[in-house]
Each structure stands twice: as structure tokens, then as C-alpha cells.
Amino acid sequence: MSAVAPGRVPLLLEALMLAAAVAAFFLFPYSLGFLTRILIMCVLVLSLDLVLGYGGIATLGQAALYGSGAYAAGLFAVHVWPAPLAGLAVGAVAGAAVAFVSGWFLLRVRGLTLLMLSIAVAQVLQEVANKARGLTGGADGLAGIAMDPVLGLFAFDFVGRTAYWYALAVLVAVFAFLRMLTASPFGLAVRGIHESPARMAAIGTPVHARLVTAYTIGGAVAGIAGALSAQVTELVSLEVFGFALSAEALIMLILGGTGRLTGAVVGTVVFMTVEHVAAAADPFNWLFAIGALVLAVVFFVPAGLIGLPAALGRLGRRR
């Protein structure tokens, strides 16, 4: 599936995306905050693509991992050391730990039960964060995060220039890592489990262990996304554990197309842009735009937006 077709330039799409991200910095200098939010969301949706697109683990609780990373990185910055990269590592460990523990029992069930249990994990964590007011600030959010400069060189500025480049660098690193991981034997095993758990078990793959590993790695990536958001916004609110976040990440991923990594990025950019533009143009009726977009994709481009060129190509050839 991910093998490069003959005559295609390898990584062309990825290069175009990176160029677009660099261009966006210069084209929309007044929207850097929003653009940075998109980049962070891309990291989260990429983590979901690993778990769901490759592993076939249908979860609506990715916010549990994202939120754990956000709170861990936030608390680490407030109480221990406000260095951004160390914070990312702490966020990754926190996300991975929560994924490892919760994955152990989540991944024994499938379908609707898995969806509901994954929602429950995030909700319980949200309630715990809400009640642990002394530590997390409860409903007021965790404030008082003041980050050191990135690598001791680039200080965060008010306009958000450093934040944008920092988030973009993290996104590129995460993307490259996931590209390598999904092409590795481990990635192939996970994809095989997605296709047929029974056959993979028959050829000797420890199915449950592989899924827990994939979920844990996905948790680390989601934790990085959460840590990034905590560092850039310098605030962690209870919404990081919110069902909204999990659901929207899922919508963005399916919208863009699952199991290709590029689809996750495209879906996130398109969804957030449409939401941003439609909500600004008509604050009351913009949900029509999102609803229509989502339905159009399901019925006309079932492979997701990333399949749009191929679908158009088929249409052209048919004539």
C-alpha cells in the first residue's frame, strides 16, 4: 500500500506539505496561533492514525493519552524544569504509560465495547484531574507554565513565531518516525493484525502484545502532542481530556484517509480550516458546512480526501 509506485517521486507529497507549511508562515503572519494549533492537532491525529489506521484499534479515547501528556509536561515545567524538549519527553512517557496500562484491558475487546471503554478512560481521567484541584488547578486549568527557550536558543515570543517553528519541527520528526515505524517489520505485523488477527496469530505473531505495543507508541506520540500544546499555550485545561478532542481527531483522520499518515495531515488541515473559515463567516450556521463536507466525503470519496486525486483520475479516464 505504501510502496512507491514506479514513475513516482518518493516523498513528493510530504515535501509539498512541508513547503506549504513553510509558506503558510509567511503568508498568514497574523494567524500563527491558529496555524500552530493545526500543527499540534496533526501530531495527535497522526498518533490516532498509527493506532486506528494501521492497528485497526477503533478508539474514541485518544484524549486520555493527549491529556496525560499535557498535564505531565505542564506539571514538569511548573515544578521541575521548564525546558521544552525535556517536557516533550515527559509528555511522551506519560502518554505511553497511560496507554500501556489502559491498553492492557482495552485491547481485549472490540467494536462498540472498545469505543465505549476508551471514552470511559478519558472521562475518568478528566474527573480525576478535575478533583485533584491542588495539583492540576481543576476547572480553572493548570496555569503558571513559563517555558525556557527551545534548546536554550530560541525564546518563545508573543506573536508565536518560535512556537510555530518548534511545533513544525516536532511534527516533522514525529512524521518521519512514524513513516519508518510503519514500514518496519513491526509496522507490517500491526497492519497484518488489522487485516486478520486470526491469521497473524496462526503464523505466530503475539497479537495482543503487538497491539499493546502499537497503542503504547501511539500514546507516546499523543502525549507529545499534549505536551506541545501545554508548552505553546502555557495552559492546560480540563478540555485536554474532553470527548470533543477524541471525536474531532477521529473525524479529521477518517476525513483525510486512514493508514497513510499523509491522510491524517490533510484531514486535519482541511477540517480545521473549514471549521475556522465557516465559523468566522457565519457563526450560527457553519455546522451545515462541516456536516455537508463529512457526508460528501463518505459518499463520494470513501478513501478520504487523500484519495481525491485518484478518484478524480478514475473519473477522467472513464470519459
Next chain:
Amino acid sequence: MGREFRVAWLGRASGHDPGAPEAALARRGPMGTLVNILVDGVAYGMILFMIAVGLSVTMGLMRVINLAHGGFALIGGALAHWLGARLGLGFVPAAGLAIAATVALAVPLERVLYRRLYGKGELEQVLATIGIAFLIIASVNLLFGSGLLAIPLPEAIRGPVDLGFRTLPAHRLVVIGAGLGVLALLHLLIARTRFGINLRAAVDNRDAAAALGIDTGRVQAAAFALGAGLAALGGILGAELLPIEAYYPLRYMVLFLIVVAVGGLGSVAGSFLAALTLGIIDTAARYVVPDFGTIFFFLAMMAVLAVRPHGLLGRAP
């Protein structure tokens, strides 16, 4: 910008507020509180049952993850609000017309949109039905605004009822009665009629049922319409507990899905059991440990699903 939307997603999965439980505790003492918990919890459970049972049957029958089911409760509630509060109709005719209109909307929706989803993967179903939920929300928002859509209750069930030894809110009793009535009618329908036989056959094995000459398409359409009608009924009767407003389908989506998952897909009795259990647990937790209500609710659900992954009365597919 989009704030309502985000807040709606964030609404607690179990969103009703039985109203100042501490005050009730002080006023009535522990026995009175126990009765209150039971009455409120059972009434709440009945509402959940009425709304979720259609979802459970259609999900068991069509294998469609329908995230827009709460939309039918919203449509019913919004129409009842329009007919009752704005046009001045009485409660019963307003509710009846609203339910009929909801069914009339659901049938073409099933024909045009849902039918195309049956063969698709579950992710596409999630995406499409959430899109449908968005469109329903946007439509209600456009027509009725984003405020609370109150449904005026008739004088007769607004006040308390004196049972001789204790007074209870009449509305709760009506809800409980309606829930039991729905359960009885559904049981008769499914156990005793030709439609029920076809429905059970189609839930058990759709292909075999179709091979035996059952028109599964019509069974599906009828079950879908019935589920939508019951959701509308639940939405209207439950407006006191789960207030009707444009973001209703998102706010309570998880709640309805939890009832379905805990009860077991396609099981009417399972939905009833799950709705009552969760309704009582949620209400009791709010009265007794108001600070930790949500945690109790979700831990109860996790405990059930850990022991019985296919729900209380569900069977492995």
C-alpha cells in the same frame, strides 16, 4: 466562534441534574431520599430506555453505528416545543404530532442516507452519522435558535401527586408509566406479531432471513422508524431531565451509546436493564456522593463491560 459546539461535546455524558440533592436530604431524611433516588433514578432510566432501545435494535439489526440517533429525540422535542409553546397546542396533541412528524422524517432519511451505509465500514458509518447529527443540529439551530426549547407540561402532571403515604412528582410517575407501557408494547410486538418474528430473524442472521423470503429491507425501515418514534417520545417526556436544545444529539450521544453497549446490541430487555441500572446508579451517585458522580457512572459501566464485553444480555456476534 464554534464555542457552543465545543461546549456541547464537553457536556457531561450524563447531563441531568436532579436538583439540589443536599437540600432534599436535609428536608426528608434518609428514607425520603431513598424513595427520591428510586423514583428519579427509575424515571431517568425509563427515558434512557425509550431513547436507547431504538438505537440498540437498529444497531443490532443493521450493524450501523448510528451517532445521530439522539437527533430524533431532538427533532421530536423541538417540534413538540414549536407546537406546544409557540402554536399553543395541548401537550398530548403536540407530542403526538411531533412523534408522527419525526417518524415521517426518519423514513426518507433511512431510505436515502442510512441504507447506503449498511455495507460500509464502521469508520465511514461513524463519520457519516456524525455528519447527519451535525446537519440536524444546524437545522434545529437555524429554525429554533440555540436556546433552551421548553415543552409546556399540562397542568395535571406539573404538580406533586399525593399517594396517601407520600407525595411524588406526577411527571416522574407519568414517565415511569410510559416507560413500562413502551416495554410491554415492544414485548408484545416482538414476541407475538409477524413483524416481531421477522425482526428477530433478521437480527439473528440477516442473510438467512432474507433467503427465507423475509423482506429485510422493509423490516429495517420499520425498525428504524419505530426507533426514531420512540426516541422522539423519550425526548419529549424526558425534556425535564435532559433539556432539549440544539446540541442535544452531541451532548447525550455517549450516554445513549453506553446504554446500548451495557445492555447488549439488539436486545430490548438488555436496554431496559442497562437503562434502569445506569439511571439509578447515576442518580444515587449524584445524591450520595455529588462530587464523584461521573466517576461512579463510568466505573460502573467499565465494570460491567469488563465482565461481559458484549453487554448484559448481548451475545457474541
